[in-house]
Amino acid sequence: MINCIVIDDEPLAQENLVNQISKIPDLKLLGVFDSALDALPLISKGKVALVFCDIQMPDISGVSFLKSLKKSPLFIFVTGDPNYAIESYELDVLDYVLKPFGIDRLLKSVNKARALLEAQKTNLPDRDFLIIKDRSLNIIMPYNEIFFIKSDKDYVKMSTVEKDYIMYGRLSEIEESLSSTRQFLRVQKSYIVNLDFAKTVDGSCIKMKGNIKDIPIGGQYKAELYRRLGISSGEIS
The missing domain is CATH 3.40.50.2300 (Response regulator)
Known part of the structure; x- marks a missing residue:
């Protein structure tokens, strides 16, 4: 289509x-x-x-x-x-x-x-990483080291195993580049989350593993999140 x-x-x-x-x-x-x-x-x-x-x-x-x-x-x-x-x-x-x-x-x-x-x-090459621009460096960041990505006006913050990176760009552009991946999903207007690090899900947020901060769930994104996780919408209020 x-x-x-x-x-x-x-x-x-x-x-x-x-x-x-x-x-x-x-x-x-x-x-x-x-x-x-x-x-x-x-x-x-x-x-x-x-x-x-x-x-x-x-x-x-x-x-x-x-x-x-x-x-x-x-x-x-x-x-x-x-x-x-x-x-x-x-x-x-x-x-x-x-x-x-x-x-x-x-x-x-x-x-x-x-x-x-x-x-x-x-x-398109099959790859399992993003390229992060940090000053003059192009950092190869494997998908399995990215916790979540958050938008902040004209910038995005990428929270990773190593540290948080702040970059100029739009969340929609990153969402497009990750659209074919199995683990990344936009779950709120300002958040893309790596579901491999999700621990529990309720009606309003995703509780992440370890010390990773909780991720809010936007109403318009719930249906796709539940579908991706194989959860019936009736199971979560």
Whole structure:
């Protein structure tokens, strides 16, 4: 399943694109936005793999918006203006679709995205560590030495066997990099926990082994935590 969003300020064009996307089985539409700035919070969470975006829009153009992103999903520009094609490809845009278009043209773009995303999965190395940047050093931190990771505004604290590390970054980016691991799970807005160090779980917190601090559980994360642990939601209040 490919998580995608639509950004287009023209209602009819937006409606047509959403309708076409609904016909493609492996696309999951997470949101529809009139403005690129409105889409930024969702993109920043790292859950969007593909963006269908108009170019000429108020506040910020699609091209300028893409340039502003530090880490961007795949972009397909869907526009009635052919004049941005060269600049778009210089930005490594996945595809450039001119309005009006049919389902066959959109499907061609989605197939490109599907192939690229599959290739990225195949080429990812199997590893059991994170790289921690500490001043000029790149520290190799094995998963089994990380207790939990906590966000603090623009920084994250990683609590490990050796010590606590403070680094600039977003918890959502670390969550994305750990999404394929079995032991790490986001259990609260500000916490990712290594479940290998969990001792007991109740309705509000995870009590950790040894002297590791307790980890609070956020309401929206309970269901996935219980599922991961194989606990029925009815067993814990």
